Amino acid sequence: MQKKIEASELIINPDGSIFHLHLKPEDIGRDIILVGDPGRVELISSLFDSIELRKANREFVSCTGTYNGKRLTVVATGIGTDNIDIVVNELDALVNIDFETRTVKPEHTQLNFVRIGTSGALQKDLPVDSWLLSEKAIGFDGLINFYARRNEISDLAFEKAFTDELNWNPLLTAPYVVDAAPSLLHKLDGGKVVRGVTISAPGFYGPQGRELRLDIADKYINAKITGFNYQDYRVTNYEMECSAIYGLSALLGHQAATVCVIIANRLAGTATKDYKPVMKQLIEHVVKGLTQ
Numbered sequence: 001m002q003k004k005i006e007a008s009e010l011i012i013n014p015d016g017s018i019f020h021l022h023l024k025p026e027d028i029g030r031d032i033i034l035v036g037d038p039g040r041v042e043l044i045s046s047l048f049d050s051i052e053l054r055k056a057n058r059e060f061v062s063c064t065g066t067y068n069g070k071r072l073t074v075v076a077t078g079i080g081t082d083n084i085d086i087v088v089n090e091l092d093a094l095v096n097i098d099f100e101t102r103t104v105k106p107e108h109t110q111l112n113f114v115r116i117g118t119s120g121a122l123q124k125d126l127p128v129d130s131w132l133l134s135e136k137a138i139g140f141d142g143l144i145n146f147y148a149r150r151n152e153i154s155d156l157a158f159e160k161a162f163t164d165e166l167n168w169n170p171l172l173t174a175p176y177v178v179d180a181a182p183s184l185l186h187k188l189d190g191g192k193v194v195r196g197v198t199i200s201a202p203g204f205y206g207p208q209g210r211e212l213r214l215d216i217a218d219k220y221i222n223a224k225i226t227g228f229n230y231q232d233y234r235v236t237n238y239e240m241e242c243s244a245i246y247g248l249s250a251l252l253g254h255q256a257a258t259v260c261v262i263i264a265n266r267l268a269g270t271a272t273k274d275y276k277p278v279m280k281q282l283i284e285h286v287v288k289g290l291t292q
C-alpha cells in the first residue's frame, strides 16, 4: 500500500492549494518557465494569447496561459536555491501526489522546467547582453547533498576534477554537478545562444568572489575557475538557482534547462547598461522554442 504523506510534510491550504505557491493541481501546465524576478512573470505573460490564472504569495508569483495554443506556466522563484527547493518540490507534488489520498500517484508526470535568468560571466569572450545556455550546473549551494541518491545524478568525475583543481576548501559545502536535459537544450539553441557550464552560488557577493568591504577567503577562486578545463568544458558563469533546478529535476524525473542574459562580465569589470530589452528578446526566443 502507498505510504500516506502526513499533513505536516505536505501542507495543503484550506482552498486545496499547495502551501507556498498557492497553486492547485489543475492550475499548472507541463511546460514551466521559472524566473527569479517576480516582475519577469508579467513580461512573459504579456506575450501569451490568453491568460487562465494569476496567483501570488510572497515572492512566488505565477501565471498560466497559452502561447501558440500551448499551455505554459510561469513561476517566479525569488532568489536562491533554498527557494528552488520549495518551488520544484511543490510543482512536482501538484502533478505527482494525489491531494485527496495524500499518496504518490501510480503514474509519473514529467515536467519541463526552463529557467530564464540573469548571470555574471567568468570568461572574457562572453560580453554583457549575450545569452548563456547552461549544459551543466555546478552547485556551490549544497542543497542536493541533503537528498539520497545525490551520487547517482552528479557527474562525479567532473566533480573530482573541479575540487582537485580548486584545492576545495573543506569549510565549504561539497559541490555537485548535474546535466541539463538534452531535449530542452536542443529546443533552446539558436539565436545568440552560447552553451556553457554554470555555477550556482549561495550568495551574490562573497560566494561569487565579490569583495566590497569584506575580503573573501580565497582571493584566487575566480581565476582558478576561469582557468579550469575538463573534457573541453570550461566554467562560464555564476548565478544562483540553476544547480538546484537541475539536481531536483534529475532526482524527481523531470527535464530542466537554464538560459540567462549575461549582465556582468567579471573579468572585464563591465555591467550591462539596461538588460531589459535583451531579456525581452530572450523570453521571445524561449517561448517560441518551447512551443514549436
Ligand SMILES: O=P(O)(O)O[C@H]1O[C@H](CO)[C@@H](O)[C@H]1O
Pocket: 035, 036, 037, 078, 079, 080, 116, 117, 118, 119, 204, 239, 240, 241
Ligand atoms: O535574474 P534572476 O533570475 O533572479 O537570476 C539572478 O539574479 C539574482 C541575483 O541578482 C539571482 O537570482 C541570480 O540567479
Ligand SMILES: O=c1cc[nH]c(=O)[nH]1
Pocket: 118, 119, 120, 121, 204, 208, 238, 239, 240, 263, 264
Ligand atoms: O554576477 C551575477 C549577475 C547576476 N546574477 C548573479 O547571481 N551574479
